[in-house]
Amino acid sequence: MKIVQLLPELNEGGVERGVVELSRELVKLGHESIVISNGGKQAKQIALDGGKHIQLDLCSKNLLTAPIRILKLRRCLRELNPDIIHARSRVPAWLAWLANKTLRIEFVTTVHGFNSVNPYSRVMTFGDRVICVSGAIKTYIQQHYGVPDDIIYVIPRGIDLDTFNPDNLDDEFKQSFKAEYNLAGRFVVTSVGRITQLKDYETLIRAIDSLRTEFPEILGLIVGGVHEDKMNYFQSLQKLISSLGLKENILFTGSQAKVAEIYSLSDVVVSSSKKPESFGRSAAEALAMNVPVVATAHGGMLDIVIEGETGRLFQTGDSVGLADCIISLRDHRLSGLRAFVEDNFTLENMVGKTYSVYKGLSCKEGPDVTLANRIGGELY
Numbered sequence: 001m002k003i004v005q006l007l008p009e010l011n012e013g014g015v016e017r018g019v020v021e022l023s024r025e026l027v028k029l030g031h032e033s034i035v036i037s038n039g040g041k042q043a044k045q046i047a048l049d050g051g052k053h054i055q056l057d058l059c060s061k062n063l064l065t066a067p068i069r070i071l072k073l074r075r076c077l078r079e080l081n082p083d084i085i086h087a088r089s090r091v092p093a094w095l096a097w098l099a100n101k102t103l104r105i106e107f108v109t110t111v112h113g114f115n116s117v118n119p120y121s122r123v124m125t126f127g128d129r130v131i132c133v134s135g136a137i138k139t140y141i142q143q144h145y146g147v148p149d150d151i152i153y154v155i156p157r158g159i160d161l162d163t164f165n166p167d168n169l170d171d172e173f174k175q176s177f178k179a180e181y182n183l184a185g186r187f188v189v190t191s192v193g194r195i196t197q198l199k200d201y202e203t204l205i206r207a208i209d210s211l212r213t214e215f216p217e218i219l220g221l222i223v224g225g226v227h228e229d230k231m232n233y234f235q236s237l238q239k240l241i242s243s244l245g246l247k248e249n250i251l252f253t254g255s256q257a258k259v260a261e262i263y264s265l266s267d268v269v270v271s272s273s274k275k276p277e278s279f280g281r282s283a284a285e286a287l288a289m290n291v292p293v294v295a296t297a298h299g300g301m302l303d304i305v306i307e308g309e310t311g312r313l314f315q316t317g318d319s320v321g322l323a324d325c326i327i328s329l330r331d332h333r334l335s336g337l338r339a340f341v342e343d344n345f346t347l348e349n350m351v352g353k354t355y356s357v358y359k360g361l362s363c364k365e366g367p368d369v370t371l372a373n374r375i376g377g378e379l380y
Contacts, residue, residue, distance in 0.1 A: 001358060002032040002082040006092035008059035010040035012194065012225055012255055014281040015088055015112050017042075018157050018350075024049035025351040034080060036073070036092075058092040066095065074099035084108055084358045090115065093123045106361045111137050113278040114299065117144045129357050131155050133279040134300030153357050156303065157279045158350025159341055164260045164288040166338075174261045181251055183265055186219040189326055190266040192259060192282040193273075195226040195234045195252075200274045200296075202240060206319035207270075207326065209244045215327070218249060223262055225255035263289040268329050271295040274316055280304050283311075284345045287337040294325040303344075310340055 003026060005019050020042050023033040027050035034052045037043065038059040046053040054076060057069055073095050077085065085100060086108040087093035093109055100107055109127035114137070124130070125145045130152050132138040138154050141147050162168060178184060189208065193199050201222060208220045226234045234252075241250045256262060259282075263269065269286035271277065276299025283293040283304045293311035295301040305311040311334070312325035 001084070002034070002080065003084045003086060003358060004034045004036060004077065004080060004082040005086045005088060006036045006058055006096050007088040008091055009038045010035070010042040010046070010053070012041065014157065014279070016040070017281070019088060020045050020049070021158070021160060021347060022351060022354060023051040025347065026355070027051055029351075029355070031355075034082065036076065058089075058095055060091070070095050070099045074103065077103055077105065081105075084361065086110070086358075087124075087127070088112065090121060090123055093126065094120075097123060097126050106358075108357060108361070111141055111278075113137070114140055114276055127151070129153060129361055131354070131357060133157055134303055136276065136299050136302065137278050153353065155350055155353045155357075156300075156345050157281050157284070158347035159281075159284050159288050159345050160347045161288060161342065164263070164285050166264060166289055169261050169264055170258055173258050174265060177258075177261065178265055181219075181221065181253065183219065185217060187215065187217050187268075187330060188219050188221060188266045189268045189270055190221040190223060190262060190286075191270045191272065192223045192262075192285075193271070194224045195222070195230050195237070197230075197233055198273055198275045199224075200272045200317065201237055203272045203317055203319045203322060204270055205237065205240055205244070205246065205250055207322040208249050209246055210319060210323045211326065212246070212249050215330075218326075220246075220250040221253060221262070221266070222250065223253045223256050223259065259285065260289060263291050266291050268326055269293045270322065270326070271301060272316075272322060273299075275299075277301050284341055287311075288341040288345075290337045292329045292334045292337060294322060294329065306340075308334075310334065310337055 007019055010016050023035055023046055026033040035046045036054045036056050038057050039055045043053045056072055085096050085105050087096045088110050107127050108129050109124045110131040111124045112133055115121040122145055125141055125147045132154050135154055138152055191204055208218055211218050263286050269291050271283055273296055279300040283295055286293050287310055293305050295305045296316045297313035305313055307313050314321035314325050
């Protein structure tokens with residue numbers, strides 16, 4: 001089978017990592033995997049894993065260039081003649097759906113997040129099959145778009161248990177990282193994700209501040225890159241840390257490739273997102289490393305963080321509640337965390353279910369193309 005996945009770009013992020021992992025596993029199973037995007041850090045990895053990356057602009061917000069990009073994508077898809085087109089984001093989904101009107105290749109979409117409800121976002125429900133990464137996402141799109149139950153498949157993102165394995169780590173990197181950030185003797189509270197307002201790092205910072213007097217060994221690690229358009233927010237976090245006198249208790253590491261090793265050096269992982277997470281990959285990865293998780297009590301996190309079993313839950317923006325959860329996990333260690341991931345969120349499970357969707361797909365008409373003509377504003 002020949003499968004084409006489409007996404008805006010291949011830099012850091014859960015969607016990007018999922019595309020790379022699925023491509024690699026499909027190749028291992030003997031399929032032909034092609035990824036089309038505007039490129040990025042991980043584009044080379046597709047080829048290294050035996051797949052093929054094709055660079056096309058599936059990222060631009062410019063409506064004026066959309067027609068030519070649709071034509072380029074149509075030519076590309078006609079030459080490739082894949083069995084499946086799998087769109088992972090709204091701009092690529094619109095471009096692919098319009099390019100595919102005359103080609104009529106089987107079309108799959110994955111809804112990765114709680115997108116704003118409007119005609120533009122509806123394209124993620126145009127697939128012949130619609131994959132949702134959590135039960136919360138399925139409920140969301142059914143409530144807002146009335147998507148039939150029989151075309152929806154809930155397939156949680158899979159965790160690569162070889163990569164996220166406490167017995168399979170780079171010890172040299174661990175020692176180097178531990179020394180660079182002075183982790184010895186510290187109680188390490190880690191948050192992994194790009195620097196963006198939605199991650200609500202302010203709440204984490206204030207929780208660390210409330211704990212440091214009685215708990216001076218506490219250290220918050222924020223692991224994630226900063227896009228240019230988020231530099232003002234990043235600077236505001238640095239100012240907050242400085243004003244609270246937390247320079248010794250909160251450290252930014254930037255984007256890191258060896259996240260499993262960093263989890264293994266952590267005592268607790270925190271997700272304090274304001275917006276509900278569609279799945280919560282970092283939480284599942286941390287559990288696979290036997291590290292408990294504290295998370296805001298909404299969205300796909302509710303499938304992963306089971307109160308008192310795999311971690312603790314707190315309400316959005318409640319720094320006092322977050323601090324209490326961190327203390328409770330310091331005092332009462334949890335067990336069976338990796339086993340929980342092995343039972344529910346493996347990469348093997350994700351790949352098998354996704355391939356079953358591809359294999360079982362049958363032709364059907366998509367929604368009326370006139371919907372595309374009624375979309376106003378930017379494409380992204």
